[in-house]
Amino acid sequence: xxxxxxxxxxxxxxxxxxxxxxxxxxxxxxxxxxxxxxxxxxxxxxxxxxxxxxxxxxxxxxxxxxxxxxxxxxxxxxxxxxxxxxxxxxxxxxxxxxxxxxxxxxxxxxxxxxxxxxxxxxxxxxxxxxxxxxxxxxxxxxxxxxxxxxxxxxxxxxxxxxxxxxxxxxxxxxxxxxxxxxxxxxxxxxxxxxxxxxxxxxxxxxxxxxxxxxxxxxxxxxxxxxxxxxxxxxxxxxxxxxxxxxxxxxxxxxxxxxxxxxxxxxxxxxxxxxxxxxxxxxxxxxxxxxxxxxxxxxxxxxxxxxxxxxxxxxxxxxxxxxxxxxxxxxxxxxxxxxxxxxxxxxxxx
Numbered sequence: 001x002x003x004x005x006x007x008x009x010x011x012x013x014x015x016x017x018x019x020x021x022x023x024x025x026x027x028x029x030x031x032x033x034x035x036x037x038x039x040x041x042x043x044x045x046x047x048x049x050x051x052x053x054x055x056x057x058x059x060x061x062x063x064x065x066x067x068x069x070x071x072x073x074x075x076x077x078x079x080x081x082x083x084x085x086x087x088x089x090x091x092x093x094x095x096x097x098x099x100x101x102x103x104x105x106x107x108x109x110x111x112x113x114x115x116x117x118x119x120x121x122x123x124x125x126x127x128x129x130x131x132x133x134x135x136x137x138x139x140x141x142x143x144x145x146x147x148x149x150x151x152x153x154x155x156x157x158x159x160x161x162x163x164x165x166x167x168x169x170x171x172x173x174x175x176x177x178x179x180x181x182x183x184x185x186x187x188x189x190x191x192x193x194x195x196x197x198x199x200x201x202x203x204x205x206x207x208x209x210x211x212x213x214x215x216x217x218x219x220x221x222x223x224x225x226x227x228x229x230x231x232x233x234x235x236x237x238x239x240x241x242x243x244x245x246x247x248x249x250x251x252x253x254x255x256x257x258x259x260x261x262x263x264x265x266x267x268x269x270x271x272x273x274x275x276x277x278x279x280x281x282x283x284x285x286x287x288x289x290x291x292x293x294x295x296x297x298x299x300x301x302x303x304x305x306x307x308x309x310x311x312x313x314x315x316x317x318x319x320x321x322x323x324x325x326x327x328x329x330x331x332x333x334x335x336x337x338x339x340x341x342x343x344x345x346x347x348x349x
Contacts, residue, residue, distance in 0.1 A: 001026055006348045007133035008322055009059040013051025016326045020059055022129045024137045029076035032140045034086055039131030040065025040156040041341040043187065043248065046329050048118050052273065057118050063131030064090045064116040065159045067152050077140050085146040087305070089159035090295050092116050092128060092138045104299040132322065134348050144302050147309035154314035157187065157340040158305060160295065161315060165192040165244060166304040168267040168293035169199060174242050176200025181243045183256060185212045188246035188269060190316055190339040193219045196244070198311040204240070215338065233258065238286070246270050257282035257290065265289045315340050321347030
């Protein structure tokens with residue numbers, strides 16, 4: 001029998017989110033049923049709920065930063081037991097047999113990962129719904145274990161913002177002594193600062209908002225530079241070994257590339273909604289690299305959670321009841337959150 005589940009959904013593109021009942025499947029042999037305790041609010045939730053990226057499936061229940069406790073397991077489940085603290089990130093399935101899946105890079109599945117919401121299950125018919133709800137059922141292969149050292153509410157954003165920033169820092173070899181710049185200090189950027197510092201890097205925050213200087217330093221940054229200051233780009237030329245660009249608004253990549261030392265790397269994790277012009281000169285003249293990165297696979301996401309537990313890292317959050325989700329969306333658009341809204345799913349009642 002399907003499991004009736006309270007949720008909040010956008011009924012059409014751009015409509016306010018309202019209460020909505022969804023049905024979760026009864027756990028199959030390999031499934032874990034999770035009582036959702038908290039769900040982070042990612043800016044991509046807004047883009048998708050408002051139809052800004054196109055191709056949305058409505059009604060849509062957003063949310064892919066999910067944490068809670070196991071409430072039931074299928075007969076074949078071996079990795080989890082009732083009561084375990086667990087999480088679910090940006091995807092809940094993949095083909096499992098392509099080279100990407102076999103390499104633990106399920107986010108790059110050749111047949112397309114099954115996103116936690118606004119997607120279809122592998123049957124090609126059943127829509128997925130996310131964490132703005134009280135329960136979710138997921139195959140155990142796509143469930144993460146949340147270490148007890150991380151407060152559960154502050155763990156939720158790690159399932160997207162955490163892995164989105166951890167993966168490129170780790171994959172491109174950031175280590176002690178490296179000079180790292182984090183562009184933008186929002187939900188992604190604040191995690192980038194914490195993670196890069198824990199890896200031993202010297203970290204500078206680059207932001208258009210001078211008012212974020214104190215926050216940047218309190219988060220652990222060694223330096224702060226306002227990019228609206230015309231002298232900043234000249235003063236910091238060839239300063240950095242690595243730049244993590246978290247900004248999703250269109251901006252001048254060329255200017256930031258010139259801040260890299262020879263053989264430096266700049267990685268984009270923000271996704272502007274319009275093309276950004278790119279010149280070959282900053283790349284060629286410094287043998288620099290420009291790359292992109294998309295979340296991480298299950299294995300790397302678990303590695304990130306364990307790293308955060310070992311280094312005392314968690315997201316900075318503002319808890320909200322589900323009834324304030326539309327207000328939270330508007331505040332996020334204004335940049336009025338430090339640094340991630342997290343829905344307390346107990347507020348569903």
